[in-house]
Amino acid sequence: MSHEIRILTETQLRATLDLDLPLIDRVETAFAALARGGVVMPPVLSMHLPQVNGEVDVKTAWVPGLEGFALKVSPGFFDNPTLGLSSLNGLMVLLSASTGLVQAVFLDNGYLTDLRTAAAGAVAARHLAPEVRVCGIMGTGVQARLQARAAYLVRPYRHCLVWGRDPEKARACAADIARATGARAQATHDPEALVRRSQLVITTTPSTQPILRAEWLHPGLHITAMGSDQAGKAELEPEAVARADLYVCDRVSQCETMGELRAARAAGLMADEPPELGQVILGExxxxxxxxxxxxxxxxxxGVQDTAIATYALEATGGAGTLIET
Amino acid sequence: MSHEIRILTETQLRATLDLDLPLIDRVETAFAALARGGVVMPPVLSMHLPQVNGEVDVKTAWVPGLEGFALKVSPGFFDNPTLGLSSLNGLMVLLSASTGLVQAVFLDNGYLTDLRTAAAGAVAARHLAPEVRVCGIMGTGVQARLQARAAYLVRPYRHCLVWGRDPEKARACAADIARATGARAQATHDPEALVRRSQLVITTTPSTQPILRAEWLHPGLHITAMGSDQAGKAELEPEAVARADLYVCDRVSQCETMGELRAARAAGLMADEPPELGQVILGExxxxxxxxxxxxxxxxxxGVQDTAIATYALEATGGAGTLIET
Structure with missing residues (x-):
């Protein structure tokens, strides 16, 4: 029996989908489902290609109650910029949750990942951040901008501070954030001052050495660390993780191998099983x-974020894209 | 920088690609590359979905010297036939081996997998089978037919015997094989007679219990067992595996978890590391x-078979399919 598959490009997705509260709510619902149980989320398939300075990650999750589930392919080929190409690319495939038939292919070059990653930051801030007057952003890339926008939707701060190793990039990032949110935003060369002045700090770097020290922590601070997604990366000093009154993982099994929990455990800290974001959302x-x-x-x-954004994208884009009869 | 992605459907692929010697040669070359080293082939990502009687496997392999590498998504949803749908579906994504950019998406519903699986059978027969007058096929599905055709290309037998649990299906399968190869083909109800009369036996069933007994082995016999692809399946009696003069794996790490080697090891046999098909191809x-x-x-x-067939398919289909600018 033939069926139709919808193909959507990055351009078509950008024309319809942007970071907003309905999208954030869908990602929040997916985290709640993860905590509720019944989600099937295999470990990330990680392929390292040192021959071409590349890597490929594949994530997926089947979530009860959703009509589809996503399988995401994320290649990172880090010599691409010398060819005028982006390092990060990839696509998402949306399959029917009941028949496995391919429903859609999103040739998004990572755009849906950018959105669902930023949305998770908003979900974390919504449930964990105090009232926020100053939001501190560490890092100056795509996620620095998107996380600042996502945070603003749930904690409309007045002031944003941006720190990065390259002051020029920090200034450009601050200008973009000011434009996007309407908040005052400025670059700073002093990460300590950024943390001390902020009620919400979001770390968005690929750093392999801590960029945020435990001694900078202060009452009334929430930190979302989203830069580390591989063994070998770490943004927070292990003592900072241990010193927090509450430390929450998106997924413990992932954080202990590729998040901040990995380095904390390696330092002999955090022996207990921490809670997950979905448990906080559910009130458990x-x-x-x-x-x-x-x-x-x-x-x-x-993977549940990918499934959330992919099912949302298919609905939100309506009849857009190319239909392929197969 | 935008680039073009080619989308090809099952219909378009079937119109161009069929099981033939050039295709078999490409799969053989991929096995040789696997033995030569430098291939990056992560473990299969396997997702079990008991809630919907489904499963999804993801395979991939980066092969030195090939311009692309495939990532294959194979869903199997076994209640689909009640809806008039095929149990097996899926697609392959072909990515550039040097930049990770998506080059093509093959919406093949498993057709390329069928071809590359049959081709591996031909490669095995080419290097391991003696002269073949009688070819025995156990099982009556798509692979029964394709394996018989693949074997005929490298060992043009005169007679084919087909055994299956359902005599009606065995007769239909034999008729199809006779039509496709020109050899005489007939169904048999007696698996022992099939094995004793054949110089080449190919087992193609999803059986979880041995269908081929060790006592049926005889001098001048080659067996290709391709049905077991999951822990829990097994087609050969463990003693048969142990009694062979030469037992060869496509990939040892896979055969010991989901091939015949698993059951043989569980029976306390085959403690040594067996050779792989690529080593035989290379003459090692x-x-x-x-x-x-x-x-x-x-x-x-x-995964190397998937990468072999996907790179071959992109070349062989020329300008066919739909080009998506992204």
Whole structure:
């Protein structure tokens, strides 16, 4: 029996989908489903290609109650910029959750990943951040901008501080954030001052050495660390993770191998099993209990987010794209 | 920088690609590359979905010297026939081996997998089977037919015997094989007679219990067992595997978890590391050394076959399909 498959390009997806509250809500629902059980989410398939300075990650998750499930292919080929190409590319395939038939192929070059990753930051801030006057962003890339926008949707801050190793890039990033949110935004050369002045800090770097020190923590701070997504990366000093009143993982099994929990455990800290974001969303674990607490959320990126964004994208794009009869 | 992605459907692929010697040669070359080293082939990502009686396997392999590498998504949803749908579906994505950019998406519903699986059977027969007058096929499905055709291309037998649990299906399968090859083909109800009369036996069933007994082995026999591709399946009695003069895996790490080697090891047999098909192709390990030997090849299906068929398909289909600018 033939059926139709919808093909959507990055351009078509960008024309319809943007970071907004309905999208964030869908990602939140997916995290709740993950905590509720019944989700099938295999370990990430990771392929390392040192011959071509590349890597490929494949993520997927089947979520009860959703009509489709996504399988995402994320190649990163880090010599591409010398050819004028982006390092990150890839696509998502949406399959029927009941028949396995391919429903759609999103040739998104990572755009849907960008959105679902930023949305997870908003979900973390919604459940864990205190009232936010100052939001600190560490890093100056695509996620620095998107995380600042996502945070603003759930914690409309007045002021944004941006730190990066390259002051020029930090200034450009701050200008973009100011334009996108309407908040005042400025670059800073001092990461310590950024953390001390902020109620919400989001780390978005690929750093392999801690960029945020434990001694900078202060009452009434929430940190979302979303840069580390591989063994070998780490943004927070292990003592910072241990010192927080509440440390929450997107998925413990991922954070202990490729998130901040990995380095903390390697330092002999954090022996207990931490809670997951979905448990906080469901109320099984208390989120922030007072304005003074220090909370941390460790995001490594999960297949349920991909399934959430892909099913959302198919609905939101309506009749757009190319239909292939197969 | 935008680039073009070619989308090809099953219909378009069937119109161009069929099982032939050039295709078999490409799969053979891929096995040789696997033995030569430098191939990156992560373990299969396997997703079990008991809620919907389904499963999804993802395979991939990066092969030195090839311009692309495939990532294959194979869903099997076994309640589909009640809806008039095929159980097996899926697609292959071909990515550039140097930049990771998506080059093509083959919406093949498993057709390319069928071809590359049959081709591996031909490669095994070419290097391991003696002269073949009678070819025995166990099983009556798509692979029964394709394996018989593939074997005929490298060992043009005069007679084909087909055994299956359902005599009606065995007769239909034999008729199809006779039509496709020109050989005489007939169904038999007696698997023992089939094995005793054949110089080449190919087992193509999803059986979880041995269908081929060790006592049926005889001098001058080659067996290719390609049905088992999951823990829990097995077609050969473990003693048959142990009794062969030469037992060859497509990939040892796969055969010991989902091929015939798994059950043989569980029975306390086959403690040594067996050779792989690519080593035989390269001449690192001797294949058949006399007309009297008993040889067995255990095929579980590898990512290098997918990469071989996908790169071949992109070349062979020329300008066919739909071009998507992204």
């Amino acid at each position: 674990v208390a989120g922030r209990r007072s304005a003074e607490e220090v909370t941390i959320c460790d995001l490594t990126g999960t | 390990v001797a294949g058949r050394r006399s007309a009297e030997e008993v040889t067995i090849c255990d095929l579980t299906g590898t």
